[in-house]
Amino acid sequence: MGGRAALRAAEAAQVRGVAALAPWVPPGEPVAQLRGRRVLVLHGSRDRVTDPAESARYVSRARTAGARADLLVVAGGDHAMLRHHTHWHRTATTAVTDLLTRLDPDDAPGPSPAAGR
Template identity: 70%
Template sequence: SMGGRAALRAAAAPEVRGVVALAPWCPEGEPVAHLRDKDVVVLHGDHDRVTDPHASAAFVRRARESGARAAMRTVPGGDHAMLRHAGHWHRTAAAAVTALLTPGRTTE
């Protein structure tokens, strides 16, 4: 939630090429312009009741419109604690990080 939001904000640093945010808190109006030309992956459980997966999806759409290479991965049945379906969370997060670190691979 706040860690995901902090990671998305930290992507403003010029040396950051990409970010993976887990179940971030993305309130309406959260800035996205700093993500232009960066890779962004948001993972969110579709049963999260702490932060809103629909708000994350809206954030990803706005980031794309600002020029980010942004994608959202949904964890079916996943909740905010990331304990339910933990293996799926870990595999999805690892795949997203691998894609960010592999030259020529895309997050889309």
């Protein structure tokens, strides 16, 4: 549930972006909190625990909501991320490093759409 929790935590003003690995994002999972955030979802094509197709739909909805969201499908990857583990680790590390080091003013998070509730 870590990926889903990270995506939900994007509502916090301090969050610049999220890297979510094989998240469970069922239909109807909120995306408004991702507006203005950078999001990378990594999902294995052979994942049988969480659905890579749902991740693709989630990323599409996040883009519509104003997130700069991308999906990377790890061909042959499974939910445990053991197959192609070097690729998983390298990609996740690069994504997080990029999120932490990019100082582009356009990447600064704005107020969350839910901040007023």
